[in-house]
Structures are given as structure tokens and as C-alpha cells.
Amino acid sequence: MGEDARRDRLVQLLEPIVAAEGLDLEDVSVSPAGKRRMLRVIVDADGGVSLDAVAEVSQSVSAALDESDVMGGAAYVLEVTSPGIDRPLTEPRHWRRARGRLVQAQLKDGTSVEGRVLSADDAGVSLDVGGTPRDIAHADLARGRVQIEFRRLADGDEDDVADGDEG
Numbered sequence: 001m002g003e004d005a006r007r008d009r010l011v012q013l014l015e016p017i018v019a020a021e022g023l024d025l026e027d028v029s030v031s032p033a034g035k036r037r038m039l040r041v042i043v044d045a046d047g048g049v050s051l052d053a054v055a056e057v058s059q060s061v062s063a064a065l066d067e068s069d070v071m072g073g074a075a076y077v078l079e080v081t082s083p084g085i086d087r088p089l090t091e092p093r094h095w096r097r098a099r100g101r102l103v104q105a106q107l108k109d110g111t112s113v114e115g116r117v118l119s120a121d122d123a124g125v126s127l128d129v130g131g132t133p134r135d136i137a138h139a140d141l142a143r144g145r146v147q148i149e150f151r152r153l154a155d156g157d158e159d160d161v162a163d164g165d166e167g
Contacts, residue, residue: 006030009070010039017064018043021057024093026083030076037076039065042083046097049082089144095120102149103127106142114147 010028018025018041027042043049043057058080065071065078089095089103098117105127106112115127115134124137125144 003030006070013064013068013070014041014061017060018057021053021060023049023053023057026087030071033077035075037071037074039071039076039078041078041080043080044083044093044097046093048097054080054082085146085148087146089146092120092122092138095125095138095141095144098144098146102147103144104147105136105144107136107140108142109140 007028007030010030011025014028015025021043023043023045025041026044027040029040031038031040041057041061043054045053058078061080062078087094089098089105095117099119100117102114102116104112104114105125113127113129113134113136115129118126118128118133120126122138124135124139125141127134127136
């Protein structure tokens with residue numbers, strides 16, 4: 001079975017299982033890992049994914065794979081995880097989940113814009129670009145990426161952190 005066909009079968013098998021747990025199946029990949037293969041299942045949800053949710057969906061996915069022949073007879077390692085910060089923003093739900101975050105948006109016309117996600121829905125994204133809201137339709141977006149921000153401590157915050165109060 002070709003890799004694309006295997007991936008399609010995995011998605012068909014796993015998507016309803018992941019959805020039943022209240023999560024979205026973001027990606028499935030199979031890669032060589034020594035004498036075995038690594039099956040990586042990436043899941044996400046609004047508000048993020050807890051370790052408990054990952055453990056529960058991992059058990060459900062494992063049981064479904066045991067009952068299926070989609071992975072064949074060769075040994076594999078199952079990894080269920082959530083997407084990292086560097087995951088590209090390509091779907092409306094990705095943009096919605098990035099609300100409040102600073103993003104770099106690549107537009108289909110070849111330009112890019114950096115701003116903070118104010119809101120996102122099925123029609124598009126609203127970014128705060130230098131204090132000015134800018135609405136961009138999903139049809140005009142190629143992809144986006146969350147920018148890593150290192151917050152500088154404001155005056156007085158050092159005392160709060162030293163006292164164990166992070167607020």
C-alpha cells in the first residue's frame with residue numbers, strides 16, 4: 001500500500017474516533033524509526049488539549065488500530081500529540097485558536113502582514129496591525145504562523161515573581 005493511500009485510510013479510521021473525544025484530527029504521518037515505524041497522530045481542540053485528553057484519545061486510537069489492518073503486520077510506535085507552536089495556520093479553526101496571539105500572515109498575493117489576531121470566523125481573520133484593525137478573508141490567506149513572544153518583565157514584576165506570585 002502506498003503512503004498516500006495508507007494516510008487516507010488512517011484519516012478515515014481515526015477522524016471519527018478523535019471527533020468522538022471532542023478533538024480535531026490535525027494530521028497523521030507514518031515515518032521510519034529504526035526497525036519500526038512511527039505513527040504520529042496530531043490532535044487539537046479549542047482551548048488546547050490536556051494531557052488527560054491526549055491519554056484518552058491515545059487509548060481509543062490504539063484500540064481502533066489493533067482491530068484494523070491499516071498499519072499492516074510490521075511493528076510501529078504510536079505517538080498522539082498536540083500541534084506545536086510552529087504549526088502553520090491554514091484552517092479557520094487554526095486562526096480562531098490563535099486569538100490574541102501575534103502572527104505573521106502570508107497572503108496569496110505574495111505579501112505578508114504581522115499583527116495580533118483579534119477574531120476569526122469561517123469568513124476570515126481580523127488582525128490588529130499597529131493599532132489598526134485589518135480584516136483578511138480566508139480566500140486571501142496563504143498561511144500564517146504564530147510568532148514567539150518573549151515578554152519583558154515590567155517594573156515591579158520581579159518582586160512578584162520572587163515572592164512566588166506569578167499574577
